[in-house]
Amino acid sequence: MSEEIRHEWPLFEVFVRAKRGLNHVHVGSLRAADHEMALHHARDLYTRRNEGVSIWVVRSDDVVSSGPAEKDAFFAPSGDKVYRHPTYYSIPDSVPHI
Amino acid sequence: MSFDDDAYGALTDHDDDARWAYGTGFADPLAGVPTAVPGDVDRAGLTAYCLMLGDDALVMSHRLQQWVTRAPELEDELALANIALDLLGQARLLLARAGEAEGAGRDEDALASLRDAGEFRNVRLAERGDADFAHLVARLLVFSCWRLPLLDRLTASRDPVLAAIGAKGVKEVTYHREYAAQWVVRLGDGTDLSHRRMQAAIDAVLPTAGELFETHEVEARLAAAGVAVDPAQLRPEFDEAMSQVLRAGTLTGSSSAARAGRGRDGEHGPELDEILAEMQELARALPGGVW
Numbered sequence: 001m002s003e004e005i006r007h008e009w010p011l012f013e014v015f016v017r018a019k020r021g022l023n024h025v026h027v028g029s030l031r032a033a034d035h036e037m038a039l040h041h042a043r044d045l046y047t048r049r050n051e052g053v054s055i056w057v058v059r060s061d062d063v064v065s066s067g068p069a070e071k072d073a074f075f076a077p078s079g080d081k082v083y084r085h086p087t088y089y090s091i092p093d094s095v096p097h098i
Numbered sequence: 099m100s101f102d103d104d105a106y107g108a109l110t111d112h113d114d115d116a117r118w119a120y121g122t123g124f125a126d127p128l129a130g131v132p133t134a135v136p137g138d139v140d141r142a143g144l145t146a147y148c149l150m151l152g153d154d155a156l157v158m159s160h161r162l163q164q165w166v167t168r169a170p171e172l173e174d175e176l177a178l179a180n181i182a183l184d185l186l187g188q189a190r191l192l193l194a195r196a197g198e199a200e201g202a203g204r205d206e207d208a209l210a211s212l213r214d215a216g217e218f219r220n221v222r223l224a225e226r227g228d229a230d231f232a233h234l235v236a237r238l239l240v241f242s243c244w245r246l247p248l249l250d251r252l253t254a255s256r257d258p259v260l261a262a263i264g265a266k267g268v269k270e271v272t273y274h275r276e277y278a279a280q281w282v283v284r285l286g287d288g289t290d291l292s293h294r295r296m297q298a299a300i301d302a303v304l305p306t307a308g309e310l311f312e313t314h315e316v317e318a319r320l321a322a323a324g325v326a327v328d329p330a331q332l333r334p335e336f337d338e339a340m341s342q343v344l345r346a347g348t349l350t351g352s353s354s355a356a357r358a359g360r361g362r363d364g365e366h367g368p369e370l371d372e373i374l375a376e377m378q379e380l381a382r383a384l385p386g387g388v389w
Contacts, residue, residue, distance in 0.1 A: 036280065040276075040280065044173065045173060048176075
């Protein structure tokens with residue numbers, strides 16, 4: 001069909017909340033023409049086995065992520081700060097309710 | 099709980115969600131519903147009525163399944179398969195109910211696989227082939243805009259099984275209608291090309307909708323007894339929903355009263371023969387085959 005014009009639909013990331021009280025969790029991605037269609041597609045692709053009560057979709061372009069090159073500067077410094085964990089501290093017997 | 103006895107049983111266990119990557123707590127739509135046919139209900143009429151609604155769902159489901167591997171996008175293919183599965187589920191319950199009411203030992207499989215075209219009671223709309231995706235969404239929209247108010251009224255049926263099937267179906271068909279409507283609007287209000295082809299599909303499908311609102315003698319009798327829905331009453335809701343969608347999609351069209359043949363009486367086109375040849379081939383070649 002010569003009239004036909006084909007574009008690739010943009011990519012969306014899908015987050016599903018399994019039940020009330022839990023967080024939305026990233027479950028995968030899909031292609032759709034816009035946000036409304038992305039929600040429909042997410043419902044059809046990712047909740048057909050009774051997985052969810054709520055869906056978020058977000059354009060993959062809009063996700064800003066940390067890069068592998070920044071790994072050391074971003075994450076390594078926290079690796080030796082054991083005192084940032086509450087379990088590092090011993091609690092005196094005189095402090096109740098903890 | 100162990101897989102040894104029944105792996106599927108485990109999926110219905112509600113207290114154990116953390117074990118499964120997918121959801122649990124699947125519900126049986128007929129749980130707690132009394133299955134005895136009420137004593138004063140005409141069993142032959144109930145059988146015929148369940149076949150009508152069941153065959154609508156079964157044949158429409160098969161037409162939708164034929165789009166799998168042919169849809170324009172993978173995502174829509176899965177959407178259509180989901181809708182086809184919903185309708186197949188409705189068909190199973192309705193045909194099973196027809197078999198119970200008939201009391202001749204035919205179960206849902208026998209009714210689906212071992213009847214000839216002349217014994218099918220579906221509306222002709224369900225068996226029509228789709229020339230393109232626009233025809234498909236137009237047909238699905240017409241079918242859903244009609245079936246939704248039908249199932250909604252069926253929830254008040256004096257047959258408790260029909261009422262339960264109606265309640266289950268309303269939620270499903272609400273989504274089917276939304277899916278079809280968003281495509282009709284999107285294509286109608288899209289490019290010149292998509293508008294032209296969507297309008298052509300509406301022009302081809304909508305005039306055949308007249309049969310949906312013709313009251314069959316069985317429907318009239320059962321509706322008077324509070325068991326069935328008189329389809330003639332569905333017209334205002336259908337027209338309202340259709341005109342809303344068409345307006346949003348900058349499309350025009352109105353359904354006429356023209357009839358496309360009495361599918362409810364077993365008069366069908368060659369298209370149903372093709373569907374049944376494909377759908378029933380295996381069951382007829384290997385009667386009672388089990389895998």
